[in-house]
Amino acid sequence: MINKKLLLALVAGILSQTAMSQIEDRKGIIVKGAELVKVKDGFSFTEGPAVSRVGDVYFTDQPNDRIHVWNAISGEVSVFKENAGRSNGMYFKLDGTLISCADEQNQLWALDSKGNETVLVENFRGKKLNGPNDVWVRPKGGMYFTDPLYVRPYWEGIRGNELEQDGEHVYFLSEDGAEFFRVAEDLVKPNGIIGTPDGKYLYVADIGDSKTYRYEIREDGYLINKELFCEMGSDGMTIDNRGNVYLTGDGVTVFSSKGEKIAHIPVPAKWTANVTFAALDRKTLFITAMDAVYTLQMKTRGVW
Numbered sequence: 552m553i554n555k556k557l558l559l560a561l562v563a564g565i566l567s568q569t570a571m572s573q574i575e576d577r578k579g580i581i582v583k584g585a586e587l588v589k590v591k592d593g594f595s596f597t598e599g600p601a602v603s604r605v606g607d608v609y610f611t612d613q614p615n616d617r618i619h620v621w622n623a624i625s626g627e628v629s630v631f632k633e634n635a636g637r638s639n640g641m642y643f644k645l646d647g648t649l650i651s652c653a654d655e656q657n658q659l660w661a662l663d664s665k666g667n668e669t670v671l672v673e674n675f676r677g678k679k680l681n682g683p684n685d686v687w688v689r690p691k692g693g694m695y696f697t698d699p700l701y702v703r704p705y706w707e708g709i710r711g712n713e714l715e716q717d718g719e720h721v722y723f724l725s726e727d728g729a730e731f732f733r734v735a736e737d738l739v740k741p742n743g744i745i746g747t748p749d750g751k752y753l754y755v756a757d758i759g760d761s762k763t764y765r766y767e768i769r770e771d772g773y774l775i776n777k778e779l780f781c782e783m784g785s786d787g788m789t790i791d792n793r794g795n796v797y798l799t800g801d802g803v804t805v806f807s808s809k810g811e812k813i814a815h816i817p818v819p820a821k822w823t824a825n826v827t828f829a830a831l832d833r834k835t836l837f838i839t840a841m842d843a844v845y846t847l848q849m850k851t852r853g854v855w
Contacts, residue, residue: 828853
């Protein structure tokens, strides 16, 4: 009679090998033999991973209204902030300020190292936003964020469940906060957003139309020369030092800078929400998916 622990170990090994055999990696961007590692589970829904300068990852558990932090050295996960405004997408500024899409009150927040928040945006033209979802900070200053509508149960008594704005759009907020305007008004449901490290291009996923677009970024923050990047939408997004763009949903799908699909990383979850590069060398792919977070060792490197 086979030992129960041994049986479980064998089953886990087979499942692991099966999952790895399904990984597509046409350009050698993943470390050979690397396995997807479950860092921690037991959350309700993980989102918004943002990497600090030292490589730690801050991520959200939106239903439980918390921001957690994964220590890149110890691998431990701890609570950074309770009562986090139902934070969703997040991104670090170069000065260490954490920008958060706090959609409990449909706001954009700035958090200091102790978790103290400052409201950056709470309305547009006198009306609440629909629900800030994902954000990217431009290297030279200023930030872009998406504002789709996803009805939240915790809005009861705070606001209605209809669109607050006249559509689901993308916005730009200048570094000094003096300028705040729309930069894309023709998308169905913009969600994931990421820019190139040189600040020249912005990728925006229209998850409502199963497409991702690339724009040129003007000096004044406006976007020009919209072009279709790929026929796939995304929840969260990131980019590596080769210009490859990582989209999420059904696991993680990677496209080259030319929009060619070059890799797919299956994740054992119904939905993969977001992804970023972690650790000091930025060679650890950190993935948020449903009730858990995962890591995978990469050959490519993340960029600011």
